[in-house]
Amino acid sequence: DIVLTQSPATLSLSPGERAxxxxxxxxxxxxxxxxxxxxxxxxxxxxxYDASNRATGIPARFSGSGSATDFTLTIxxxxxxxxxxxxxxxxxxxxLTFGGGTKVEIK
Amino acid sequence: xxxxxxxxxxxxxxxxSLRLSCAASGFTFSTYAMTWVRQAPGKGLxxxxxxxxxxxxxxxADSVKGRxxxxxxxxxxxxxxxxxxxxxxxxxxxxxxxxxxxxxFDYWGQGTLVTVSS
Numbered sequence: 001d002i003v004l005t006q007s008p009a010t011l012s013l014s015p016g017e018r019a020x021x022x023x024x025x026x027x028x029x030x031x032x033x034x035x036x037x038x039x040x041x042x043x044x045x046x047x048x049y050d051a052s053n054r055a056t057g058i059p060a061r062f063s064g065s066g067s068a069t070d071f072t073l074t075i076x077x078x079x080x081x082x083x084x085x086x087x088x089x090x091x092x093x094x095x096l097t098f099g100g101g102t103k104v105e106i107k
Numbered sequence: 108x109x110x111x112x113x114x115x116x117x118x119x120x121x122x123x124s125l126r127l128s129c130a131a132s133g134f135t136f137s138t139y140a141m142t143w144v145r146q147a148p149g150k151g152l153x154x155x156x157x158x159x160x161x162x163x164x165x166x167x168a169d170s171v172k173g174r175x176x177x178x179x180x181x182x183x184x185x186x187x188x189x190x191x192x193x194x195x196x197x198x199x200x201x202x203x204x205x206x207x208x209x210x211x212f213d214y215w216g217q218g219t220l221v222t223v224s225s
Contacts, residue, residue, distance in 0.1 A: 055211075089152075096142075
């Protein structure tokens, strides 16, 4: 199975700051990686697909980069509504797998 | 507007069975692969099972293989998950989502809670 390791587990930042989240794959997934945002009590929401493409309606402050085994989700300037848990996911090989998540919390 | 609405969750004892349903609307259901993803309380997301648009291709996580069965009825725009031999560790919110390996999970239902406890 492809294991996705996200770091850090928790990121404590203030509104307006830049957030950098990492996702590392145990083997190459090419660009077959997505990022999801999940707020408490809500379903996940697709943010980024194919490593760097923003999903429909996602603000430009969210950006994704990387390929092969190392990926980054960047939030350029945190808005109050961005404090949430973020997951990466790969679709290169079955079983489809998610990372363990990074919680972005208010400092 | 794409909508996915899960139902069928509940409280049951270990060893029991349950069938989850997901009603899809707002898109051509018969042309999309569909997936069940679950989330144990306070934990991360876990892929459970996916089914292709034509039902010919199905995958299961090892943790549910042999106990869960995914199916769909394209004439009714419905996705199902039959869960047998349930275990305490199956306790989770189960989400229905559009997509699988060829498309991303771009739409999700609100989830239905399955609690397995004695």
